[in-house]
Amino acid sequence: MKKLLAFLGIFSFAIFFFGCEEEPTEPDTIAPPTSFALAVSGNDSLSLELSWDASADTVDGYLVYFDGTVIDTVTTAKKSLTYTYKPTLLGDYKVTAYKGSKESDPVSKSSKLVEDTNQGAVYWTGDSDPAHPSGYGWASDGTGATYCLTSAKAWANTDKVDFVLDYYNKTATLTIRDPFDFDPAFDHATGVAYLSTWTYDNLAEAPLSGYSTFEDVVDGGTYTLWLHNKYYAKMTVTATSTTITFKYGFQAIPGFRRLK
Secondary structure, eight states, rough: HHHHHHHHHHHHHHHHOOOOOOOOOOOSSSSEEEEEEEEEEEETTEEEEEEOOOSOOOOOOEEETTTTTEEEEEEOOOOEEEEOOSSSSOOOEEEEEEEEEEOOOOOEEEEOOOEEEEEEEETTTTOTTTSOOOOOEOOSSOOOOEEEOOOTTTSTTTTTTSHHHHEGGGGSSSEOOOHHHHHHTTOOOOOEOOTTTTTTEEEHHHHHHHHOOOOOOOOOOEEEEEETTTTEEEEEOOOOOOOOEEEEOOOSTTTTTBOO
């Protein structure tokens, strides 16, 4: 009996000292996807392609969110992934990696407009004050600014201006005008469209066609702009004599026509 007890004691000590081989553990966190981007897709320019690079970890797949709701699951072992979606509204997109019940931090992008109010004042091109800007232009991030066009009629800021304010044929009709059509010295060509039924709040899609090189200014009128064949924007104008101010919404995804 004493020998048996001694053996059990040695066996227990061996288990305590050497331990058991531990099972591998899952990491507490999952590496998120990378290089997330949104780009226009489809012939109608109203669909978006979401693209991202795979998580650095081995995962089961990816969850695609729109405005906080999962809209689909993508399961693939590819390094570069894409997903096409046709939204009916503007909003926020997120993608996460998941494995089992664990989910990574999200990567995110938004299709919402870059908006600003009380822009201007933009003066007509014949204004005698050289400090009064007659041109307006947007950067690719949607920020806008007024630009003076003087310099003794040699014109300035020709690479920045997206529209000028002019009188058509020197008559009493104030117009929002394509700067390139106004003078070939300007780099940017802009299409302008207008319908009397448009308001800033109800204009959901920029038209595919129907743009001209100028449109008459209407107090409270809403316009769609097709900016140097890349970006769509909408603006609602308040005209005061030979000056306009306006509210705008700029779609920073090149070629994407959804404006609401």
